[in-house]
Amino acid sequence: MKIKKITPQSNLDTVRDERGGIFTFYPEKPIVEFNFQFINKGKVRGNHSHPEFDEYYLITDGNGVLVSKDENGKEEFLYVGKGDCTFTPEGVTHVLYAITDMNMVTFLTKKWDDCKVPIVHENLGMGTGDHGDPNYKPPTL
Numbered sequence: 001m002k003i004k005k006i007t008p009q010s011n012l013d014t015v016r017d018e019r020g021g022i023f024t025f026y027p028e029k030p031i032v033e034f035n036f037q038f039i040n041k042g043k044v045r046g047n048h049s050h051p052e053f054d055e056y057y058l059i060t061d062g063n064g065v066l067v068s069k070d071e072n073g074k075e076e077f078l079y080v081g082k083g084d085c086t087f088t089p090e091g092v093t094h095v096l097y098a099i100t101d102m103n104m105v106t107f108l109t110k111k112w113d114d115c116k117v118p119i120v121h122e123n124l125g126m127g128t129g130d131h132g133d134p135n136y137k138p139p140t141l
Helices: none
Strands: 033-039 044-049 055-061 063-069 075-081 085-088 094-098 102-108
Touching (some): 063 085
Antiparallel strands (some): 044 094
């Protein structure tokens, strides 16, 4: 699997002092942009790849399944929940399916607005609703 979870480090004194805990993630490449996202239960974000940057997710609330496909079309997935951090290398097609309402911060290794082609859409067949689905029609309000 090209997408992976990043294991945090922790100074256990931050847990032992009974105030909670501090967990630190070390990215493989420098982060230059981050975004806060909400994903409603049963909806998806993704159905795309990023040819010019790597992407990190830090799940701050909720549970979901991060799905990618290997070069042979075989689906691979990671179950993710609050506190998980994932790394998706550039060029890897992915989609996040929200099992519950989710909140997360996404971190990019290149500014979106500095990319010539920031996103390439591909429907992975995991629900509809993202701008990557060419058959999606937004609801009228």
